[in-house]
Amino acid sequence: MKLQHYLGGLEGLGPVSTETRVFVEPWETRIFGIHTAMMALSVQLPLPATPSAFNTIWTWADLRKGAESLNPFDYFKYRYYEKWLGGISGYFIERGYITAEELDALTDEYYQDPSKPLPVAGDAAIDDRVVQYLVEGDSPKRDVTVTVDFSVGDVVRIENVPSIEHTRLPGFLRNKTGTVETVYPGAYTYLCDTGPDGIGPTMAVYCIRFEPAELWPGNAEQNFSLYADLYARYVAAIDNATATKAA
Amino acid sequence: MSERFKYREDREAYSAARVRALEALLIKKGIITDRTVDTVLEFFETKMGPFNGAKIVARAWVDPAFRERLIADTPKAIAELDLPDGMAGAEGEHMRAVANAPGVHNLIICTLCSCYPWPVLGLPPYWYKDPTFRSRAAREPRAVLAEFGLPIAEDIEVKVWDSSAQIRWFVVPERPAGTEGLSESELETLVTPEAMMGVAVAKAA
Numbered sequence: 001m002k003l004q005h006y007l008g009g010l011e012g013l014g015p016v017s018t019e020t021r022v023f024v025e026p027w028e029t030r031i032f033g034i035h036t037a038m039m040a041l042s043v044q045l046p047l048p049a050t051p052s053a054f055n056t057i058w059t060w061a062d063l064r065k066g067a068e069s070l071n072p073f074d075y076f077k078y079r080y081y082e083k084w085l086g087g088i089s090g091y092f093i094e095r096g097y098i099t100a101e102e103l104d105a106l107t108d109e110y111y112q113d114p115s116k117p118l119p120v121a122g123d124a125a126i127d128d129r130v131v132q133y134l135v136e137g138d139s140p141k142r143d144v145t146v147t148v149d150f151s152v153g154d155v156v157r158i159e160n161v162p163s164i165e166h167t168r169l170p171g172f173l174r175n176k177t178g179t180v181e182t183v184y185p186g187a188y189t190y191l192c193d194t195g196p197d198g199i200g201p202t203m204a205v206y207c208i209r210f211e212p213a214e215l216w217p218g219n220a221e222q223n224f225s226l227y228a229d230l231y232a233r234y235v236a237a238i239d240n241a242t243a244t245k246a247a
Numbered sequence: 248m249s250e251r252f253k254y255r256e257d258r259e260a261y262s263a264a265r266v267r268a269l270e271a272l273l274i275k276k277g278i279i280t281d282r283t284v285d286t287v288l289e290f291f292e293t294k295m296g297p298f299n300g301a302k303i304v305a306r307a308w309v310d311p312a313f314r315e316r317l318i319a320d321t322p323k324a325i326a327e328l329d330l331p332d333g334m335a336g337a338e339g340e341h342m343r344a345v346a347n348a349p350g351v352h353n354l355i356i357c358t359l360c361s362c363y364p365w366p367v368l369g370l371p372p373y374w375y376k377d378p379t380f381r382s383r384a385a386r387e388p389r390a391v392l393a394e395f396g397l398p399i400a401e402d403i404e405v406k407v408w409d410s411s412a413q414i415r416w417f418v419v420p421e422r423p424a425g426t427e428g429l430s431e432s433e434l435e436t437l438v439t440p441e442a443m444m445g446v447a448v449a450k451a452a
Contacts, residue, residue: 004359005359007358007359007378007381007385008358008381008382008385008386008409009382009385009386010382010383011382013378013382013383014379015379016374016377016380016383016391016394016395017373017374017377017379017380018394018395018446019372019373019374019377020372020440020441021372021373022369022370022371022372022373024373025259025262025263026263027259027262027263027266029284029288030266030270031266031269032287032288033284033285033287033288034266034269034270034273034279034283036337037279037283037287039337041278041279051277052277052278052279053276053277053278054278054279060360064359064360067360073251073252074251075378077254079373080361080373080376082262085262085265085266085269088269089265089269092269092272092273097273097276097278098269098272098273098276102272103265103268103269106268106272107261107264107268108264109268110263110264110265110267110268110271111257111260111261111264114260114263114264114267118267118270118271118274118281119271119274119275119281120274120281121274121275121277121280121281122277122280122281122282122283123280124280124282126279126280127282127283127286130283130286130287131286131290133336133337134287134290134294134295134336134337135294135332135333135336135337136333136337137333137335137336137337137338137339137340138337138340139335139340140340140341140413141340141413167359168359168412169411170358170385170409170411172358172385184341184414188412188413205412205413205414207414212386215386216386219386220386221386221387221388221389221390221405223401223402223405224388224389224404224405224407225405225407226385226407226409227406227407227408227409228408228411229409229410229412229413229414230412
C-alpha cells in the first residue's frame with residue numbers, strides 16, 4: 001500500500017500552500033521542458049520519426065510511478081519539480097542513456113561554474129515533433145464499442161482492486177458507493193497496463209458522485225458533493241459487491 | 248531518520264547544477280537539441296496558457312448561448328473561438344467545464360497527481376500540486392477555500408471534482424457584479440487561473 005494512492009482525506013497536515021507561481025526557481029523550468037520533450041519523443045506515439053536517440057517509452061504513467069514509489073516522507077518533503085528531477089535523472093541512468101558518474105561529474109562542473117554554456121547541437125526535426133505532440137496531444141479515447149454496465153443515476157460500488165505499482169483509483173473511494181453522474185461517450189485506454197489494478201485496456205469511463213457523509217462518516221463538511229472520473233474496471237454493481245469483476 | 252527531514256544547504260544551487268548537467272548530457276547524446284527546452288517553454292508562453300481560458304470565460308459571460316454550449320460540449324465550444332492551434336492538444340484532449348451559479352461553487356482537484364487542462368490554463372500553480380491541498384480538499388473544501396480567502400456560505404453547495412481519469416476539468420466562474428459596461432477584452436483581465444479552478448472567484452477590478 002502506497003500513501004500516495006490514499007492522499008484524499010488525509011488529516012493533520014496543516015495549512016495549504018497558496019503559492020500561485022508555476023515555477024518557484026528558474027531551474028524548475030528546465031526539468032519541465034525535458035519531461036515534456038520525453039513525452040513527445042516517446043516511441044509509442046504515431047508521430048514522425050526523428051534523429052533523436054530517445055528510443056523508449058516515457059509517459060505520465062512513468063513519472064507518476066516514480067512519485068508513487070517514493071518514501072512518503074520524501075513525497076511531502078521535496079517540491080514538485082525536485083521529485084521530477086530525481087525521477088527523470090533516474091530513468092535516464094536506468095535505461096543506460098547516461099551514467100550516474102557522468103551526471104555527477106557534470107553536475108560538479110556546472111555547480112562550480114553555473115554560467116558554463118550548454119552544448120550546441122541537434123536536429124530541428126526533434127523540436128518539430130515536440131511541438132507537434134503539444135498541438136495534437138495523445139488522446140486515450142477510442143471509438144470502439146465496449147460494455148457499458150451502468151447508466152446515469154445507477155448506484156454503484158467501487159471495487160478494491162489490487163493496485164501495486166500504479167493506479168488511477170483514489171484510495172478514499174475504495175469500497176464506497178456512489179451514483180453515476182455521467183457515462184462518457186466512447187471508451188478510454190490508459191497510458192500503460194496497470195496489471196491486476198486493471199486499467200490500460202479500452203473501457204468505459206464514468207463520472208461518479210459520492211456523498212461525503214459516507215466517505216467520511218461523522219467527519220464531513222455539510223452541503224458538499226465529491227465527483228470522480230473512474231474507469232469501468234473500478235466500478236461494480238451494488239448487489240454484487242463481493243463478486244470479482246471480469247478484468 | 249533525522250536526515251530525512253533535512254535539506255542540503257545548497258538545495259537550489261545543487262538542483263540547478265544537476266538539471267543543467269542533465270540537459271547538457273541529453274543534448275550531447277542526441278536525445279534533445281539545444282533548443283528543445285526553450286521551444287517547450289515558449290509554447291507555454293504563447294500558445295497554451297491561462298490567456299486562452301480567460302478568453303473562453305469572457306465569451307461565456309457575454310454570450311449565454313456560448314456558455315450553454317461550453318458546458319454541454321466543452322471541446323466543441325472551445326473550437327468555435329479564434330484560439331491558437333492545440334486547444335485539443337496535450338492535456339486538453341478531453342476537457343469538461345463546470346459553471347458556478349448562485350448556490351453552486353465548483354472546485355477542481357487531482358488527489359492522485361496534478362492533472363490540469365494545459366491548453367486553456369497552461370501549467371498548474373504550486374498550490375494545485377501541493378499534497379496538503381490535494382489531501383484536504385477532498386474532505387474539507389470549505390476549510391481549504393477559507394485559507395485561500397474565499398469563505399463559502401453554508402447554503403451554497405460545494406462540488407469537488409477529482410480528476411482521476413483522462414478528463415481535464417475547469418470552472419466557469421460567475422461574472423462579477425459591476426462589470427456591465429466592460430468589453431469582452433476588459434473582462435478577460437478579471438479571469439485568473441485560481442478562479443478557473445475554483446479557489447477564487449472573479450472580481451471586478
